[in-house]
Amino acid sequence: MLEANVVVAGASLVLAVVVGLVVHEGLHALVLRLARVEYTVVYGPDRAGGVVGMMASCPWAFVQPYPTGTESPWVLRAAALAPLALAALVFGLVGFDLVTLESPVATAMVIGILGCSIPSPQDFSVAFYAHRLLDTVCDD
Secondary structure, three states: OOOHHHHHHHHHHHHHHHHHHHHHHHHHHHHHHHOOOEEEEEEOOOOOOHHHHHHHOOOOEEEEEEOOOOOOHHHHHHHHHOOHHHHHHHHHHHHOOOOOOOOHHHHHHHHHHHHHHOOOHHHHHHHHHHHHHHHHHHHO
């Protein structure tokens, strides 16, 4: 039988992933807003039917920038890699003992937030090929 703290830790992990996903996309949007690049945030695009279909389909969310072509590619690169700030925040909180990992709930929440701090493959693609995106915008 499952103990109550394991169930609460599982629920905390799910909550941390949901909050982490929103913060992940918000960090992309924050950098774009500071650079005055237009964007839209989309949650749950092209979802399949049912809970399993919704969870299995990708992506869960994304930020679509609309650059004019005059921006530096470094703006898009910084926006793409901005979620790494979540990892720095978590490591800082744990490193300075502001968050302890003694309970399964805190450990689950830290794992969930760290999982959301990893840039997606699409984020890395933008980071490496931002200049190509800006070139296609200039060509149009």
